[in-house]
Each structure stands twice: as structure tokens, then as C-alpha cells.
Amino acid sequence: MTDILDELTWRGLVAQTTDEQALRDALAAGPVTVYCGFDPTAPSLHFGNLVQLILLRHLQRAGHKVIGLVGGSTGLIGDPRPTSERVLKTKEQTAQDVERIAAQVRRILTPEDGEPPLFVNNLDWTAPISALDFLRDYGKYFRVNQMIKKDAVAARLESEQGISYTEFSYQILQALDYLHLYREHGCTLQTGAQDQWGNITAGTDLVHRVEGGTAHALTTPLITDSQGRKFGKSEGNAVWLDPSMTSPFAFYQYWLNVEDASVVSLVKIFTDRTPDEVAELERQVRDEPFRRAAQRLLAQDVTTLVHGEAATAQAQAASAALFGKGDVRVLDAQTLADATAELPGGAGEVGDTVVDALVASGLVESRNAARRAVADGAASVNGEKVTDPERVLTQEDFLHGSTALLRRGKKALAALRRG
Structure with missing residues (x-):
């Protein structure tokens, strides 16, 4: 596929555009400058943000100039949610989150993928604007009867809580970003998630009203599974890009456990695999x-993109050690801790017998049951079968001085931790 918009559509990355033919022509004539904004509503980006970063990478590789914007100002206000008002974070908290998110954006949008990306913070041009200038120079271009039609705003107006003027003004702030980037960098395309359509088109309208220019919008669809449930949750929690919030092991396992009915579509969205490669994967599924x-x-592919090759190799090794025939001893301390964090377990010490360890870990209910497991060849320590019920745990059994992996049968696992 030589047309980038065709490729993005094939990959499932296009939900809406302002004028598809005009956008197609602009991309073909290129290069186009495109931006996407990331607000610091949390200390880390998540699954949904990754879709936007991957979209930018495709455009970058097609020869276009990409801008990664972190919302130092919009993050202080908060994009209206359909349900309730956001709790405003302090300026200090927002500044810390901006730094963390900016670092994540820089790790994924790199010069190696094409034209070097530009990274900006909208606080730089928003903070100097006075309240009077904001209302006189920009507020006059917005009509309240149009603003209240935005989905999130309309939902809040129908609720008992209503909506504050602070959150109501958010779409003006985001539109101001588009106008600024249009003026300063010739940016004519903004991308975002489908639920951002109202905010993005507020920007295209502002560019047209103030500058008489043409600006485009492109949104990505909501990513759902075969039951219509939103992807990006693991055990009820968001899948974060920060390794301290979702470990590389848990991140890898999330993708490894994707259902057959959805995996091919996710390969199209989240990887660079070609149509021929995807067709072969479809056959294998x-x-x-x-x-x-x-x-x-x-x-x-996705773990390597977000966390790097070394972290992916450790996650693969941990997965093999827990669920296959891999060697748990090759895991580094952090991966071992991450991989065993959700396992049942108990406390043990050097010198404890394997029988006592099996009981302490909860893998068996009694010492007699533990002895039977050993006699049947169904017990192991760190993947090594135990044949002697009197065998004691040594210093070496506690990997990195902290954890011994116990197994009963093929599937029952537990982590015995010192102390």
C-alpha cells in the first residue's frame, strides 16, 4: 500500500476524518505536520495513548513531521468526563506527571523512524495569556450553543452535578493548541481518539475562523474485544506504559492472553507487520x-516497542519458567519479583525441608500430602524435581536471596519468600 491513509484504514486506525479526500490529497502532496496531545491525567500513559503514538509513528515513517504535545496547561483543567467533575491536581503534581509522560512519548517517537519529531508543552504558550486576552482574543470565536452539543458536555448538563466553567472551557484551550501549532509550525492535522472528536474539530474550526486556513482531523476507533468490551484493562486495572505501574512481565502477559477472535486485528493496530505476515498469522490462528x-x-512486538528488547527477553523467560519449561534462574531480580507477585505463597528459610515449604506455601494442606507429592515426583523447587522428602532448602534455592519457586504437578505454583 503506497497511500498512508489506505494503510491506516487497513490497520483499523481510522474512525473519522473531517474531509477524507482533502486529507488524502494533503498527505499525498506532503509532508504534512501532524500533532497529538497527551494530558497528564495520571503519572503514566496507558493502552489508549499507545494507539495514538503508533498512529504518529506510521505517519512519521511515511515522511510526515510529527509533534508530540504534553498538556501542561490542559492537564491543569481536565477534559470533561461524561460522568463527573475531575479532582484538580496541584501544579506541582501536574508538572511531575508532565515530565514522566514526556519521557514516555520521547521513547516511542524517535528520530530513527523518520523526520525527527518535535516535543512541546502547551503550558509554554498558554501560561502567558491573561484572562482578558483569553476571552477577547479566543473566546469570541466560540458559540456556547455549539459547545454544549459536545457529547461529554451534553451528558454533564443533563446530570445533577452539572459542569463547571473550568471544564467547560477545556475545548477552547485544546483548540488554542491547534491554532498555535498551525501558526508556529504549519501544523494542519490533529489526531486523537474517537471520543476527542468534538475537541479536535473545535481546533479545526478555530484555525479556519482566525487564520482562514484548512486544518484536518483524524480519530482512531475505540478498541474493543469480540464481546464489545473495551481493551486496555487487566484484572480491572488500566494497562500502563510505566514499568512501575504495569510491569514488563504483566504487560507481556496481557498481550499474550488476548483472545483468538481479536488477536489479528490487534496485530494490525499495534505492530508493523505487513499484510502478508498478517495473513499468515490469520491462517495460524x-x-x-x-x-x-x-x-x-x-x-x-508491543513489549519491545514500549520496554525494549532486554525487558521483553526477561518477560519471555519468566513466562517460559512459570508456564513452560524455561529456567527461572535466568531471571533478574525485578522480573522474578514481578513474575511471582501474584502467586500464592508463604514464608520460609534456609534449612526448611521441602515438605515444610510445600505446606507453608499453601500448595498442599499437610505434611503427609507434601510427602506424597514428593514420592509421586510431582514436587519441584525452581524447576528441579525433588525426590527426597528430607531435602532442605539451601541459600541457592532462594533466587536473588529472596524467592524460591515451588511447583506441585504441572500447574500449581507458589512463591516461597524468605522471612
């Missing part, structure tokens, strides 16, 4: 689903 080839490739 259909004919050899037990191999989970598509899930393994998806987990590998």
Missing part, C-alpha cells in the same frame, strides 16, 4: 490456534 503464534508475536 484458524488452523493451529493451540500454538498461539499470533499472541506470542503481538506480545513480543
Whole structure:
């Protein structure tokens, strides 16, 4: 596919555009300058933000200039949610989150993918504007009867809580970003999630009203599974890009556990795999689903993009050690801790017998049951089968001085931790 818009559509990355043919022509004539904004509503970006970063990478590789914007000012206000008012964070908290998110954006948008990206913070041009200038120079271009039609605003107006003027003004602030980038960098395309359509088109309208220019918008669809449930949650929690909030191991496992019905579409969205490669994966999912080839490739590619090759290799090794025939001893201390964090377990010490360790970990209910497990060849320590019920745990059994991985049978696992 030589047309970037065709490729983005094939990958499932296009939900809406302001004028598809005009955008197609602009991209073909290129290069186009495009931006996407990321507000610091949390200390980390998440699954949904990753969709936007990948979209920018595709445009960058097609020869276009990309701008990653972190919302130092819009993050202080908060994009209206349909349900309730946001709790405003302090300026200090927002500044810290801006730094963390900016670092994540820089890790994924790199010069290696094409034209060097530009990184900006909208606080730089918003903070100097006085309240009077904001109302006189920009507020006059917005009509309240149009603003209240935005989905989130309309939902809040119908609620008992209503909406504050602070959040109501958010779309003006975001539109101001587009106008500023249009003026300073010739930016004519903004991308974002489908639920940002109202805010993005407020920007295209402002560019047209103030400068008489043409500005485009492109949004990505909501990513859902075969049951219509939103992707990006793991055990009820968001899948974060920050390794301290979602570990590389948990991140890898999330992608590895994707259902067959959705995996091919996610490969298209989140990886650079070609149509021929995707077609082969589709065949494997259909004919050899037990191999989970598509899930393994998806987990590998996305974890490498977000966390790097070394972290992916450790996550793969941990997955093999826990669920296959891998060696748990090759894991570094952090990966071992992450991989065993959700396992049942108990406390043990050097000198404890394996029988006592099996009981302490909860893998068996009694010492007699533990002895039977050993006699049946069903017990192991760090992947090594135990044959002697009197065998004691040594210093070396506690990997990195902290954890011994116990197994009963093929699937029952536990982590015995010192002290």
C-alpha cells in the first residue's frame, strides 16, 4: 500500500476524518505536520495513548513531521468526563506527571523512524495569556450553543452535578493548541481518539475562523474485544506504559492472553507487520490456534516497542519458567519479583525441608500430602524435581536471596519468600 491513509484504514486506525479526500490529497502532496496531545491525567500513559503514538509513528515513517504535545496547561483543567467533575491536581503534581509522560512519548517517537519529531508543552504558550486576552482574543470565536452539543458536555448538563466553567472551557484551550501549532509550525492535522472528536474539530474550526486556513482531523476507533468490551484493562486495572505501574512481565502477559477472535486485528493496530505476515498469522490462528503464534508475536512486538528488547527477553523467560519449561534462574531480580507477585505463597528459610515449604506455601494442606507429592515426583523447587522428602532448602534455592519457586504437578505454583 503506497497511500498512508489506505494503510491506516487497513490497520483499523481510522474512525473519522473531517474531509477524507482533502486529507488524502494533503498527505499525498506532503509532508504534512501532524500533532497529538497527551494530558497528564495520571503519572503514566496507558493502552489508549499507545494507539495514538503508533498512529504518529506510521505517519512519521511515511515522511510526515510529527509533534508530540504534553498538556501542561490542559492537564491543569481536565477534559470533561461524561460522568463527573475531575479532582484538580496541584501544579506541582501536574508538572511531575508532565515530565514522566514526556519521557514516555520521547521513547516511542524517535528520530530513527523518520523526520525527527518535535516535543512541546502547551503550558509554554498558554501560561502567558491573561484572562482578558483569553476571552477577547479566543473566546469570541466560540458559540456556547455549539459547545454544549459536545457529547461529554451534553451528558454533564443533563446530570445533577452539572459542569463547571473550568471544564467547560477545556475545548477552547485544546483548540488554542491547534491554532498555535498551525501558526508556529504549519501544523494542519490533529489526531486523537474517537471520543476527542468534538475537541479536535473545535481546533479545526478555530484555525479556519482566525487564520482562514484548512486544518484536518483524524480519530482512531475505540478498541474493543469480540464481546464489545473495551481493551486496555487487566484484572480491572488500566494497562500502563510505566514499568512501575504495569510491569514488563504483566504487560507481556496481557498481550499474550488476548483472545483468538481479536488477536489479528490487534496485530494490525499495534505492530508493523505487513499484510502478508498478517495473513499468515490469520491462517495460524484458524488452523493451529493451540500454538498461539499470533499472541506470542503481538506480545513480543508491543513489549519491545514500549520496554525494549532486554525487558521483553526477561518477560519471555519468566513466562517460559512459570508456564513452560524455561529456567527461572535466568531471571533478574525485578522480573522474578514481578513474575511471582501474584502467586500464592508463604514464608520460609534456609534449612526448611521441602515438605515444610510445600505446606507453608499453601500448595498442599499437610505434611503427609507434601510427602506424597514428593514420592509421586510431582514436587519441584525452581524447576528441579525433588525426590527426597528430607531435602532442605539451601541459600541457592532462594533466587536473588529472596524467592524460591515451588511447583506441585504441572500447574500449581507458589512463591516461597524468605522471612
